[in-house]
Amino acid sequence: MHENEIFSKLRARYRLINELMHARQFASAERELRRLVEEVPEHADTKALLAFCWTECGRLDDAQALIESLVSDNLESHICWHVMGHVVGAE
Numbered sequence: 001m002h003e004n005e006i007f008s009k010l011r012a013r014y015r016l017i018n019e020l021m022h023a024r025q026f027a028s029a030e031r032e033l034r035r036l037v038e039e040v041p042e043h044a045d046t047k048a049l050l051a052f053c054w055t056e057c058g059r060l061d062d063a064q065a066l067i068e069s070l071v072s073d074n075l076e077s078h079i080c081w082h083v084m085g086h087v088v089g090a091e
Helices: 003-009 011-022 026-039 044-056 060-073 078-090
Strands: none
Touching: 011 026, 011 044, 026 044, 044 060, 044 078, 060 078
16 A cells, blocks of 8 residues: 555544644654554655654653664655654654
8 A cells, every 4th residue: 555545544643643742742753653554564754753652651662662663664754864863863
């Protein structure tokens, strides 16, 4: 499934996650992201957002391991690189 198809199908859920993250409710955002990852496990940007939430929740080791694997597999994803910078900066 192409990324645009995934996004249009799950747009309302991404909007909810965005609102939760802006409200700094990272535990709730993490729950929603885990559900999305179960549905669309190949979507790297969703996993990157999960790593971002883990960073904000203090799970730096888990976040770093996940984002490093995502960046190495998705070199062109600006979201993965942005989250990588956030994780490295949080250390």
